[in-house]
Amino acid sequence: MDMRITRVRLISQIFFIGLALFFAFITQFSYLKGYPVSLFLEVDPLVAIASSITTHTLYRSLIWSLVILIPTLVLGRFFCNWICPYGTLHQFVGWLFSNRGPRGVKERLESNRYRKWFALKYYILIGMLVAAAFGSLQIGLLDPICLFFRSLTISVLPAVDMASGWIYVQPFVYQFAWVVGPILIFFVAMNLVIPRFFCRVLCPLGALLGLLSRVSLWRIERDEQRCDNCKLCLQRCQGASDPHTALRKSECLVCFNCLDDCPHGALGFSMLPSSPHHEVAVPDLSRRRVIFAGLTGLLFFSFSRASGEITKNFKKEVMRPPGSTAEPEFLERCAKCGQCMRVCPTNVLQPAMLEAGVEGIWTPVMNMKMGYCELNCTLCGQVCPTGAIQKISIAQKLGVGEFTDLGPVKTGTAFFDQGRCLPWAMDTPCVVCQEVCPISPKAIFSREVEIVNRWGKKITLTRPFVDPTLCNGCGICEHECPVKDYRAIRVTAVGETRSRDRSLLLK
């Protein structure tokens, strides 16, 4: 058993995908403790760089991205084949369905050829970074770490739980799992057409790391004396980086497979190129296309903001988790990673489709039919890697102790629909809403009225009202209301404390 570098790389891939799945599994109340479950997102340089472009700050643990960034500047895109769990998934599926035997050599050589349209990922990156410069963080749509965790949360884990019951105590479901799941399947399935399809064609993180590889000191080096142009180094080349000619540094994923596959031992990993024309440092980008990509990013931002969902036409259903920043800043920070949705104990956080505008796709919104915000819980803020949801303590959320002057964090206000409420419209006693309201004194109060019902009998009804000074928008009233199809008390976004603009009462 030798300690060749490819073996260690494989162990590393297994280790990190295992770690990522471990994190995905333990991101819930009972197991979370102090584990850094958002670590992969926090070391992701694209998340760090893009969010620092939008917010002009580097949020907390995102500084750990230097751990990936700095070695990349020296070693190249090692992250893609040593650490990235999504990359490992693609490589595994590709390997599983490939023709591995000796007869498949020609097929494999062909599939690992560089193609010009692999440059697409750079244009995607540029578009996203330009949008970020104007204040819209969209990298989360295609960032591999965000996509990986989001897909696990929304589609994969609920499906696993349906089959086994191992994940949740009471089953969680997420809206649009039918969109997110198939997207994941599609990208993974494309590995049967082109190996590492996502990594080579779409991944904006890979593009970023590829651009940063330009200055890397180490690279795959081909010894021309030994090389006989057999092209066998392409057999299992993960990046399609042309090690057989001039290595495309920005495409090389540092998998070291070519070292093992060369029958003449002509390849090595060394610091200085023996001859300059042996490497292509910069990706093959056309200037026109770069400008076009940038413009797309800019126009995307302008047109989506011009649709008004952030300002004039903000939707009442868009209630953000407690501790969220105001909406414009929220969209500068949210990487759509789904960690908050995963850790939330009540399943209230759901991925938005277009409710929050096109910029808000897959950002978290509260859906009170599916859950409510548990009063003594701030787990969402603890796992948010970018500070879209700030890390607040329970004392701050409740507005007690040192936060008494600041008051509690409110995510909305509840309103009664008196045409549907049982004691209001149907002469039937109820007030479950008041019972479950967790605030003391209760944010739902009641008045007793004596009426004569339709049969001539005098009955006393307890009719509930909302006290907007106390209501924090948690939504348990809406969640427990027995008028199950369309609740008689509904929480909407007005009155949320994160935005002065959306407040209800004069302080």
Next chain:
Amino acid sequence: MDRREFLKRAAGAGLAIAGSALGAAWLYDPRGGAEYFRSEENKKTASLKSYRVDRGKGAVEMTVVRGKDPEKMMRAGIQAMGGIGSFVQKGDVVLIKPNVAFDRAPALGATTSPDVLKAVALLCKKAGARKIIVADNPINQPEGCFFKSGIQQAAADVGAEVMLPKPGAFSLVKIGGEILKTWSMFHRPLEHATKVIGVAPCKDHNLCSASMTMKNWYGLLGGRRNQFHQQIHTVIADFAQMIRPTLVVLDATRVLMQNGPTGGRLSDVQEADTLVIGTDMVAVDAFGYTLLGRDPEKLEYIHKAEARGLGSTKWKEQNWREVLAG
């Protein structure tokens, strides 16, 4: 076609025909009745047995224990009733049903005090119980509730098993009440239980005025519990019909005096340093209501239960004791 081929095909066809015929016969449903449309009696339901222990006439039926140490209080109270041996025997599987409905800290008085739960569990263990199960179907999220109320730790400290209300743990149970005929119940904890002890806090309640040992059984039910509020007093009386526990303990070490059943501020809670242990949950609730400073004559559900013969509100006339413990 040669003979062999013909025989093969004929056999295949024959098997297929036989299979289809048998399959059709087995699955055949001439009445076409969907599950929902079957009358309640025909639905597959479980029934609850009585967990009461017959201790003969003259046994003490209720004790009111005053003191500061729940373990000493439980011991003294049970002692005055004849000792734990008269309720729990060696080899019993005891279900202790606390109120863990909300994710509150114990000091807020909205859930059963973990010290009281431990005291009850320790007594059962002393009596030789084989296994102790702690279970409840909370209104807030189960994991958070068990943890934040301290009940999870208390159960771990005494070696009791906590059962969480997972979907497969519920069964349709026949209750036979006035409103509740059959209902989905968190049945798994009861499957092997031989004794059941309810341990409920003493709380103000916005709708039914007080939540004590009778209301506590709400936490064993599932399904659309949020409909009970439309006839809350009759439903609570139905609880007394639904389950006949071995004992109930009213945990009035703290009393939630206002803003119940959720509470939320320490000022809602009063220290009352009392435990009420009894075999008749109606009587215990009648007494417990006075701890809230209210008149039991006015508590509707205990009188409904009494009218149906499920217990007596006249605790004073029963055989009861007051005990001062450490």
Next chain:
Amino acid sequence: MLARGKRGGCARARISRTETAISCMLLLLMAGIGVAIYAKGQIYDPSLYRPELTALSKQAPTEAHPVESRTDQPASAGAQMPAPGVGTQPASPPGLLDNLAPTGWKPLENVTHFTADTLYEKIDGRAEEYLDYKFVGLTCVSLVNAQDSKQFIDVYLYDMGQPAQAFGVFSVERTEGLPAVTLGREGYRAEASYFFWKGRYYVQVLGSGKGAAIEQIGLNVARTLEKRLKDDGKPLWGFKALPEKDRIPGSIQYFVKDAMSLDFMKETYIALYRKGDAKVTAFLSKQPSGETAAKTLASYEGHMKKYGKVAEKRETDAYTLISADMGGAFDVVFRKGNLIGGVSMVEDLSMAEKAALDMLAGLRDKD
């Protein structure tokens, strides 16, 4: 990935030492990362999972919001209270009734104070009873609803000097059958009035009229005051010395004189017991000395001879016991050291004697 297309053709059969070294270091690095992540997992702020009680205890007082009963009632009921649970400091006695009025209520006049000499000015003939119980001082105040002066709550705080005296006067004023409340050591409610004792204080909180609203306000006033009163919690002697078995709760009384209407029975605890269908009275008194106890016993014996017939007198080293037929029912009295005790009005002589002997057996001389 591990399968090689051409095993024989691979020239990397030998791995350089550098490569092996780097590989090992990388493996160690992975192990280190695993350990670090596990260690980090054990470090976390517990207040995330359990709301901090210190934060809870610093909650804003209830001043901003009315104390609620089940449903809101008209204005007078929505009265507000100074926060009962927040930062209660035991006030020095002069200030005990200060700031007791709920918001929307006010004191009719200043807080007034009465001594043993001036007590009768406030409560007329009833003063004598309190004076018997070694009354020290009375502080009182009358609170009235600012919007409806017909609603009032009178608060009487009797300082009786000793817990036993406070209990005594509480127990003799108590009527049977009233609902108990958890106030102080013992308390009960009559309509909208609350009576309780705590430490050396006996308190009456008397509300006007009836109804859930005024009851709630009165209860809150009583609770607020109760929290200010100190009590060392030491159980009273009589509670422990009288047997507990079959004792009817709430029946203990302490008489400083005239227990059971006998003028020689002073400083006596009496309690009722359930024996089958009948109720039996038992009594116990700790006299200042053996002599006074003997004198009391003699008085009792004299009383028995005068109004009944002595059945038996037993004298041993430890105790003296006399039983008598008092006309259909039996009394048994004993003296042990400085203790006098016994049972009264029992139908069955043997049961009476047994009960008395049981009491004796449960006593120790220096109790």
